Amino acid sequence: MERLIVASVIVGIVAVVAIVARHRRVPDAPTQRRFAAPEQLDRNDFPQPDAPWLVAVFSSATCDVCAQVLAKAKVLECGDVAVVDVEYGADRALHERYSIDAVPTLVVADRQGVVATSFIGPMTATDLWAAVAEAREPGSTPSGGSCHRAEPRAD
Numbered sequence: 001m002e003r004l005i006v007a008s009v010i011v012g013i014v015a016v017v018a019i020v021a022r023h024r025r026v027p028d029a030p031t032q033r034r035f036a037a038p039e040q041l042d043r044n045d046f047p048q049p050d051a052p053w054l055v056a057v058f059s060s061a062t063c064d065v066c067a068q069v070l071a072k073a074k075v076l077e078c079g080d081v082a083v084v085d086v087e088y089g090a091d092r093a094l095h096e097r098y099s100i101d102a103v104p105t106l107v108v109a110d111r112q113g114v115v116a117t118s119f120i121g122p123m124t125a126t127d128l129w130a131a132v133a134e135a136r137e138p139g140s141t142p143s144g145g146s147c148h149r150a151e152p153r154a155d
Contacts, residue, residue, distance in 0.1 A: 035102040037118035041109045045094060048082035050111075053136060055081060058095060058105040060088040065122050069104040072125045076132055108135050 043049040046056060055073050059066035070085050077083040086094050088103065107118045108131065116135035119128065134141045 035105070035120050036099070037105050037107050037115065037120055038098040038100075039115050041098065041107065041113040041115065043109070043111065043113045045097070046082070046084050046086075048084075051080060051082035052111050053081045053132070054107075054109045054113075055083045055132065056086055056107050056109065057084070058086045058088075058098070058100045058103055058107075060103045063103050066104040069106055069119075069122060069128075072123075072128050073106060075125070076129065080136070081132070108132055110135070 041054065041056065043054060046054055048054070055076055057066070057070045057073050059070060073083050086100075088095050094100075102120050104122070105118065105120050106123070106128070107115045109115050117131040119131075130141045
């Protein structure tokens with residue numbers, strides 16, 4: 001009988017310790033979703049595949065910031081730089097192909113489709129133009145090449 005009482009006490013103590021430990025456990029913080037821009041494009045998916053540089057703006061017609069980003073990008077259009085608006089409603093297949101899940105997403109790709117720099121969200125015109133200049137001619141910006149994979153920044 002004495003052994004049964006000792007065993008019951010031990011089981012009770014273990015149960016109390018388990019309950020206390022369970023209540024003290026802090027749940028993990030939820031993971032924060034990080035959006036990613038594509039690192040490679042098939043230039044044949046876009047107009048002017050032979051242009052040395054492509055600036056593709058993945059956008060949505062319902063996004064006001066997208067229109068601002070596209071306007072900044074359009075200034076870069078010239079013989080060497082093709083600028084294309086990949087609007088979700090018109091080009092949903094390209095959004096899906098390149099796993100675009102946030103707009104605006106802007107990518108600058110070379111002739112082979114390698115993405116030299118990208119922005120997700122709004123950016124200043126200065127940051128965009130400097131990033132494209134740096135991609136086209138490394139070392140051409142005062143930062144000495146830090147524009148690769150530039151981070152988005154609000155105006």
